[in-house]
Amino acid sequence: MRVLVTRPQHSGERTAKRLRELGHEPILLPLSRPVHDASAALRGLSTTKGSIAITSAEAIRALTSHAAELAIHRARAVFAVGDATAEEARTIGFTSVTASSGSGIELAETIAKQAGGAVVYLAGSPRAATFEKRANEIGLQIVVVECYRMEPIDPAPQTLETIFTHQRPDAILLYSRQTAKNFVRAAAAQMQDGSMDGMRFLCLSKSVAEVIPASLQSTVSIAEMPEERSLLSLL
CATH class of the missing domain: 3.40.50.10090 (Rossmann fold)
Known part of the structure; x- marks a missing residue:
């Protein structure tokens, strides 16, 4: 499964390692530093x-x-x-x-x-x-x-286009409410044009999930416990 990781670079690399060990393909998109x-x-x-x-x-x-x-x-x-x-x-x-x-x-x-x-x-x-x-x-x-x-990071439009057009993640990991807000703002165009159809939003908590637009709430899953092990178990 191809998984988009939105954590800061240091934490994201650690998560990417765990994803590879589980047999998944991580895509790193840090949205804050x-x-x-x-x-x-x-x-x-x-x-x-x-x-x-x-x-x-x-x-x-x-x-x-x-x-x-x-x-x-x-x-x-x-x-x-x-x-x-x-x-x-x-x-x-x-x-x-x-x-x-x-x-x-x-x-x-x-x-x-x-x-x-x-x-x-x-x-x-x-x-x-x-x-x-x-x-x-x-x-x-x-x-x-x-x-x-x-500090928020605004990814370049070309980066987002490459990810959602050519790499097509199956799931998007969201660890914090602020990161979810950053993601929704940065990827607003992709959310509106159908580029995210079929993708799952995996959220660490209910508070994080609340940020996802109503039109995509049917694709949201929430970790049973607010910890990474529980979040990754949703994959």
């Missing part, structure tokens, strides 16, 4: 104590080239959404890492059960409000530190 702010991350860590919350591996990647400054923080408890993000944290030396399954809701509830005091949240922009909303509801105090932002 991360811009890291390591100074903000390190400043946030140095002015706080206690646990660290992470909902994306990009927060960890913001710190990868700052091993010396990070050394004094590696024993702090890290709570991450999903196994992949947790593994990224272990890779740069954090020694107490807990992965919550599911979304930011489960992350907030896991931290509330296992940690006390304020939690520093290494976050990106834009981001879903799920974790912060649930933390507020259950009285979990968080300190938000924005350490990366995702």
